[in-house]
Amino acid sequence: MGTSHTAAGSAARLTLLPPILLLALVAALLPGSRAQAGEETRAGDTLALVEDEQQPTNIDIAVTIAEETFTTSETVLITRDDRFADALASGYLQDTAPLLMVPTDGPIPASVTQQITDLGATRAVILGGTAAVSAAVEAELSGQGLEVERREGGSRFETAIDVAATDAAGATTAMLARAFPAPGGPESQGFADTLAAGGVAARQKLPILLTQTETLTRATADYLSGSNITTVLVMGGTAAVSAAVTDQLAGMGIAVERVAGNSRDETAIEIAKIAGDESAADAERVIITQGEGENAWASGFALASHAAAFDAPIVLAQDGRIPAPTQAFLDGGVGGDPAASPVLTCAIVASLCEETRVTAGLPPTPTTPFEDIGPVALSLTSDDVDRITFDALPGERIGIGYRDLIAADSETTVCVEMILTDPDGREIAALTNGFSHCSDRPNAAAGSVSSILLGAGGTYNLQTSIADGLSATLEVFVTGAPEVEIQPGDPAVPVSVSRPGEVHRTVFEGQENDQVSIGYRNFVPDDVDRGVCTEIRLRTPLDNSVIAQMTNGFTHCTEQSPSQGLTDAVVLPTDGTYVVEAAMAFGGRADLDLHVTPVVNEPLTLGTPIPVTVDRPGLLHRGTFTGAEGQTVAISYSGLTSTDAQGEVCVDVELRSPTGARVGQLNNGFSDCTGQGTTNVSDPLTLPISGEYVLESTIVDGRTGTMSVRVQ
Structure with missing residues (x-):
C-alpha cells in the first residue's frame, strides 16, 4: 500500500478555518465526479486526452481538444468527421479557433453543440462544400445563432486555396504538402506530414497549400503565381512531393526549402525545428499524437489549436510504439516545469502515453491504488506534527477526518489541524475543528472533509497537529469513496458511513429533461445523543456542479432516529452519468437508505x-x-x-x-x-x-x- 506513519517535532502553524466553513469546504474540494478524457488523469505533469487503450471517436477527440485548449472562442471551424480532405489546410485558421467535427448530413452531435455554446462562439467557418458538410448542418449552425461562412472549392486543392486567399492573403511564406496517398498506399500517407505541419501553421501563421505528388497541381500553381508567396516550405521527402514539383516552384521564381526526414516521424521532428524546437528541451510543452491509422488525422489536425495555444511542437507515435526519432527528440526532457503545469499532452492510448512520459524523463505514474487508513490513534501536544503518507492513483477520491478528540485538560477547548498535500507538496485540503474560539466540545469531538479528488498519482502527505499549546488524543482516518451503480426507480441503496471523511457515491445514467428526486430514509446515527449531520448532493455530468442538495440539518444536527428526507423534482440538464453523494459532516457516522426516484407524468x-x-x-x-x-x-x-x-x-x-x-x-x-x-x-x-x-x-x-x- 505504500503507507508510512511518523511523528516529528516543531509543528508548523496551519491555517485555521471557522466551523461554518467546513461544509462549504466539502463542496469546494469537489472539482470532478469521475475522470473524463482531457483531465490530468495520469499525473499532474501530463494532460492525457485518452484515458484508456481505446481511441475516442473523431468527434469526441476534437471536442476534448477544444475543451482543453479554449475557454472562449468567437469562431469555431467545422469539418466532416469521416474524411480528412478539407481539414488538411485547417492549421492556419486554428490559432484562434478550435476544429470541431460533424457527420456530413448531420445532425450536429449534442457534445459539439454544447461545446459551441460553452465557448460563446458567434461564428462558424465550414471547411468544404455541401458534399462535405451539408446544407442541413449549415442550417443547424445558423439556427444556433451563428454567422456561418464556408471555405470551399471543387476539390481539396481549391478548399486550401480558398483558406489561403481569404484568410492569409498577405502571407509571403506557405507550406506545401501532398494531398493524396500513393496508389495502393495506406490512407495515412495522404496526411502524414500535415499532422505536425498543422501545428506549426497555427503557431507561425503559415497557410498550407496542397499538391499532387508527381506534379504541381495547376490550381495551386495558378494561385501561387498571383499571390504574395515568395517562399514555399515543402513538407516531406520526394516520395511525398517529388523533385519535379520543387523544380516547377523554382522555375516560378519561388524560393524552396524542403523539410523532411527519412520517415514521417523524422519529418515531424524537422517540422518542429521551423518553430525553433530542436529538441523537447526547447519547448515548454510537447504534444504527441498517433501518426498511423486511417483516423489518426482527427486528433492530429485538431491539435493544431492546442499547439498554437501552448507554443508546442507535435511529434508522432507509430504502431503501438514510440519510434526512435521521437525518443531522441524527447530524450533530456521537456523544457517546461512539470510541477507548475503539464509539460506533455498525450493524444495516444494510455500505455503509450506512459511510455512517452518515462522517455521524457518524467517519473513513472504510480500503479498503487489507495487503501483505507485508520483508525490511527494519536496523542499529541502542540510541539508535535504527525505525518501519514499514502500512495494513490490519479482520479481517485478520498476523505480525511478525525474523531474522539479529547483534550488532556477536560476544562479547556482544543483545536486540531489537518493538512493534506499532493505529491508535489501543494496543499489540496485543510481541516480544523475551530477558529478563534476552537471547539466547544473538547470531549469526543470529530470532523471531516469528504470526496477530495486526487488530480495526480503518487505519494500524499497528511499532517495532523494540535494548536495553542494544548494536548489531546484522537483517532485519524483517511478513507476511500465507495461507488454503486443504480437506475432511477431501483430499490434504495443501503449506505453505511462508518469512518470520518467517508463519502458514498451512487451513480446513474440520466437523460436530458428526465425528472428525478433524491432522498434518504431510515437514517440512524451511531450516536443519537450527539446527533449527526448528513448531506446528500446530486452532481451533473456537465461540469460536476450541484443541481440538488438536501440535509437533515447543519446548525442543529438531527438526533431523531430514524429520520428521512427528499428533494423536490429535479430536471436533468443533459444526458450522462450523474452522481449522488452521501456524506456525514463533522466526522459523523450513520446508516441510511439512499434512493433516486423518477417522476411520473400523465394527463x-x-x-x-x-x-x-x-x-x-x-x-x-x-x-x-x-x-x-x-x-x-x-x-x-x-x-x-x-x-x-x-x-x-x-x-x-x-x-x-x-x-x-x-x-x-x-x-x-x-x-x-x-x-x-x-x-x-x-x-x-x-x-x-x-x-x-x-x-x-x-x-x-x-x-x-x-x-x-x-x-x-
Whole structure:
C-alpha cells in the first residue's frame, strides 16, 4: 500500500478555518465526479486526452481538444468527421479557433453543440462544400445563432486555396504538402506530414497549400503565381512531393526549402525545428499524437489549436510504439516545469502515453491504488506534527477526518489541524475543528472533509497537529469513496458511513429533461445523543456542479432516529452519468437508505380523480391539463393512506402555472404528520394565464402511501 506513519517535532502553524466553513469546504474540494478524457488523469505533469487503450471517436477527440485548449472562442471551424480532405489546410485558421467535427448530413452531435455554446462562439467557418458538410448542418449552425461562412472549392486543392486567399492573403511564406496517398498506399500517407505541419501553421501563421505528388497541381500553381508567396516550405521527402514539383516552384521564381526526414516521424521532428524546437528541451510543452491509422488525422489536425495555444511542437507515435526519432527528440526532457503545469499532452492510448512520459524523463505514474487508513490513534501536544503518507492513483477520491478528540485538560477547548498535500507538496485540503474560539466540545469531538479528488498519482502527505499549546488524543482516518451503480426507480441503496471523511457515491445514467428526486430514509446515527449531520448532493455530468442538495440539518444536527428526507423534482440538464453523494459532516457516522426516484407524468381530466401510488420514497406524480386565463378550479386529495409501519403520512399537493409558479398548495401538516384516510379541498383558485398547468403530488419525509387527487 505504500503507507508510512511518523511523528516529528516543531509543528508548523496551519491555517485555521471557522466551523461554518467546513461544509462549504466539502463542496469546494469537489472539482470532478469521475475522470473524463482531457483531465490530468495520469499525473499532474501530463494532460492525457485518452484515458484508456481505446481511441475516442473523431468527434469526441476534437471536442476534448477544444475543451482543453479554449475557454472562449468567437469562431469555431467545422469539418466532416469521416474524411480528412478539407481539414488538411485547417492549421492556419486554428490559432484562434478550435476544429470541431460533424457527420456530413448531420445532425450536429449534442457534445459539439454544447461545446459551441460553452465557448460563446458567434461564428462558424465550414471547411468544404455541401458534399462535405451539408446544407442541413449549415442550417443547424445558423439556427444556433451563428454567422456561418464556408471555405470551399471543387476539390481539396481549391478548399486550401480558398483558406489561403481569404484568410492569409498577405502571407509571403506557405507550406506545401501532398494531398493524396500513393496508389495502393495506406490512407495515412495522404496526411502524414500535415499532422505536425498543422501545428506549426497555427503557431507561425503559415497557410498550407496542397499538391499532387508527381506534379504541381495547376490550381495551386495558378494561385501561387498571383499571390504574395515568395517562399514555399515543402513538407516531406520526394516520395511525398517529388523533385519535379520543387523544380516547377523554382522555375516560378519561388524560393524552396524542403523539410523532411527519412520517415514521417523524422519529418515531424524537422517540422518542429521551423518553430525553433530542436529538441523537447526547447519547448515548454510537447504534444504527441498517433501518426498511423486511417483516423489518426482527427486528433492530429485538431491539435493544431492546442499547439498554437501552448507554443508546442507535435511529434508522432507509430504502431503501438514510440519510434526512435521521437525518443531522441524527447530524450533530456521537456523544457517546461512539470510541477507548475503539464509539460506533455498525450493524444495516444494510455500505455503509450506512459511510455512517452518515462522517455521524457518524467517519473513513472504510480500503479498503487489507495487503501483505507485508520483508525490511527494519536496523542499529541502542540510541539508535535504527525505525518501519514499514502500512495494513490490519479482520479481517485478520498476523505480525511478525525474523531474522539479529547483534550488532556477536560476544562479547556482544543483545536486540531489537518493538512493534506499532493505529491508535489501543494496543499489540496485543510481541516480544523475551530477558529478563534476552537471547539466547544473538547470531549469526543470529530470532523471531516469528504470526496477530495486526487488530480495526480503518487505519494500524499497528511499532517495532523494540535494548536495553542494544548494536548489531546484522537483517532485519524483517511478513507476511500465507495461507488454503486443504480437506475432511477431501483430499490434504495443501503449506505453505511462508518469512518470520518467517508463519502458514498451512487451513480446513474440520466437523460436530458428526465425528472428525478433524491432522498434518504431510515437514517440512524451511531450516536443519537450527539446527533449527526448528513448531506446528500446530486452532481451533473456537465461540469460536476450541484443541481440538488438536501440535509437533515447543519446548525442543529438531527438526533431523531430514524429520520428521512427528499428533494423536490429535479430536471436533468443533459444526458450522462450523474452522481449522488452521501456524506456525514463533522466526522459523523450513520446508516441510511439512499434512493433516486423518477417522476411520473400523465394527463388529467378536470373533475376526474387520478389514483396516485407513492411506492418509492420521493416519487413525484405530475398530472397535466390545459387551463384558460381567468378559469376557476379547486384541487383536492382524498383517501390518503400510509403504507409505512409507523402509520404517519404527510402529503404535498401543488398546482403550478405554465411558468412554474405555484398557484395553490395543499398539505396535511409537516411538523406533526397525521394519520390515515385524510381528505382536503382547496379554496377556489383563479388561473392567471392560459396554458399547460401541472398538479404535483407526493408524500414527503421519505414515506410511501396512496391517495386520489383531482382538479375540479
